[in-house]
Amino acid sequence: MIKSIITGVGHYAPENVVTNDDLSKLMATNDEWITERTGIKERRHRKNRIDAEETTSYYGMRASEIALKNANLTAKDIDYIIFATLSPDYFFPGCGVLLQDMLGCGTIGALDVRNQCSGFVYALSVADAFIKSGIYKNILVVGAEIHSFGLDFSDKGRGVSVIFGDGAGAVVLSAKENSDSAGIIAVNMHSEGKYAEELAVKFPGTKLGWSDRLLTNPEAITQEDIYPYMNGNFVFKHAVTRFPETILEALQKAGKTMDDLDLLIPHQANIRIAQYVQQLLKLPDEKVFVNIQKYGNTTAASIPIALSEAILEGRMKRGDLVCLSAFGSGFTWGSVLLEY
Numbered sequence: 001m002i003k004s005i006i007t008g009v010g011h012y013a014p015e016n017v018v019t020n021d022d023l024s025k026l027m028a029t030n031d032e033w034i035t036e037r038t039g040i041k042e043r044r045h046r047k048n049r050i051d052a053e054e055t056t057s058y059y060g061m062r063a064s065e066i067a068l069k070n071a072n073l074t075a076k077d078i079d080y081i082i083f084a085t086l087s088p089d090y091f092f093p094g095c096g097v098l099l100q101d102m103l104g105c106g107t108i109g110a111l112d113v114r115n116q117c118s119g120f121v122y123a124l125s126v127a128d129a130f131i132k133s134g135i136y137k138n139i140l141v142v143g144a145e146i147h148s149f150g151l152d153f154s155d156k157g158r159g160v161s162v163i164f165g166d167g168a169g170a171v172v173l174s175a176k177e178n179s180d181s182a183g184i185i186a187v188n189m190h191s192e193g194k195y196a197e198e199l200a201v202k203f204p205g206t207k208l209g210w211s212d213r214l215l216t217n218p219e220a221i222t223q224e225d226i227y228p229y230m231n232g233n234f235v236f237k238h239a240v241t242r243f244p245e246t247i248l249e250a251l252q253k254a255g256k257t258m259d260d261l262d263l264l265i266p267h268q269a270n271i272r273i274a275q276y277v278q279q280l281l282k283l284p285d286e287k288v289f290v291n292i293q294k295y296g297n298t299t300a301a302s303i304p305i306a307l308s309e310a311i312l313e314g315r316m317k318r319g320d321l322v323c324l325s326a327f328g329s330g331f332t333w334g335s336v337l338l339e340y
């Protein structure tokens with residue numbers, strides 16, 4: 001039977017560190033509020049708000065190069081790309097094709113996934129299905145974001161802009177028939193579209209318009225339309241319900257229990273969400289990986305960055321049972337359970 005094995009992981013974050021104190025110079029916020037409510041101490045931002053070179057696909061490329069090296073593969077060995085992001089270089093085409101060109105892959109398929117904070121687990125679940133069905137052998141799965149170009153750094157935007165950061169992570173998922181590890185053993189993905197507008201950027205789009213509105217009636221475009229809107233309390237309440245549900249569903253599907261789990265890598269949304277879930281599932285600190293203090297919420301990049309750091313820090317070893325779990329805009333949520 002073909003197994004889906006993670007053969008290489010890498011991450012990249014821009015050098016420019018933005019601390020809570022730095023943000024307090026731009027808006028009415030402070031380190032105490034941000035730390036207490038979110039656990040975030042600093043995040044990375046692209047140095048320039050506008051930069052034609054350092055784009056989301058470029059970040060994805062930097063992370064992918066490391067993942068490929070760790071997998072002992074070259075770009076020519078990759079037979080499919082799946083790129084998750086909510087902050088693409090262009091409105092279209094997506095980042096997958098740009099990465100295909102940047103890395104010098106063959107004319108392979110390149111798919112973009114638009115599932116925000118759940119983007120990476122959704123992407124991994126698609127890669128898993130392709131691998132297990134024998135269609136592809138080595139798939140590059142990438143999550144990358146540049147949030148800093150599109151946040152409202154005025155007082156009005158402080159509830160959202162302090163949370164998000166820039167970065168990228170990548171994984172090579174490979175088909176193996178003889179492997180000690182079982183690889184990906186269970187996935188579940190969910191959505192509830194009735195809450196789409198609880199966490200969204202609405203402009204541009206076919207609902208609010210685009211070129212007509214920009215050219216003929218620009219004053220009708222409000223700040224609420226162009227900046228991310230988040231109903232924070234509402235998102236929080238749903239997240240703390242859906243995270244435990246999807247984690248337990250994955251374990252149950254694989255015939256495993258919470259005791260079998262070696263490491264939970266949750267999407268790094270907010271440290272209080274992670275702590276709540278940890279308490280509910282009665283997991284000790286060493287079984288939950290948290291790095292939100294350094295990067296903030298990097299949306300589709302958060303799980304692969306955390307995965308990469310967990311491996312580098314020796315928190316995740318071959319054979320470990322690991323659950324990757326996410327919740328986010330859509331609403332969407334899901335988990336990937338794997339033996340590393």
Ligand SMILES: CC(C)(COP(=O)(O)OP(=O)(O)OC[C@H]1O[C@@H](n2cnc3c(N)ncnc32)[C@H](O)[C@@H]1OP(=O)(O)O)[C@@H](O)C(=O)NCCC(=O)NCCS
Nearest residue numbers: 029030033037117158159162232233235236269270327328
């Ligand atoms: C965003 C979040 C941190 C806000 O925390 P909260 O406890 O709900 O805080 P509230 O939004 O109720 O705001 C409380 C007060 O702090 C203020 N505030 C908001 N942002 C602030 C900031 N950056 N600095 C200082 N004060 C701030 C609010 O204006 C409000 O003031 P008021 O009481 O005078 O009206 C929290 O709701 C959250 O984490 N939600 C989930 C977000 C998330 O995970 N998103 C990603 C999904 S994947």
